[in-house]
Amino acid sequence: MDKETFEAQKRFAGEKKPSMLRRCVGHDYTGRQIYMITMVTEGRRPLFGDVMGKSDAPNGSSDAPTIILSELGQRVADEWWAASKHHPEIEVIALQMMPDHLHGILFVKKTMEKPLGMALRGFKQSCNRHYRELVLGVPPVLGAPPVPSFALQRKLNVCLTF
DSSP: OOHHHHHHHHHHHOSOOOGGGOSOTTOOTTSSEEEEEEEEOGGGOOOSEEEESOTTSOTTSTTSOEEEEOHHHHHHHHHHHTHHHHOTTEEEEEEEEOSSEEEEEEEEOSOOSSOHHHHHHHHHHHHHHHHHHHTSOOOOOTTOOOOOOOOOEEEEEEEEEO
């Protein structure tokens, strides 16, 4: 596709919206669905680990690219996989960690009392607690004033409807 055609088609897409305004208007985020979620660290800081290996190595080989998670990255992954412990109506299907973001797939098996965004907010709060402890060296203290966090930003996409 040439640049002129691309630019002409772009006009129909409309203005780019901030992440939080990309939600599907009128969609019931409490219902039975499969969701693909992407969360990005603020400023795309590579806090979750490093990618090692060779990009041209075949899958399964010892040189194939893989992520080596930092301690924070491992804690974030553990929080993701524990989502169904906190919300039994959610089944964790997949997680792919990257140095500065994560991709995950969640299945809401039955109608939730509160929208999925509330569960994701709890996940983000837990991740920020780990960040403050591991990166900033601030131990968790009840009632303490807030300290900076790395602010995971959420992009939520509806994948499949049942």
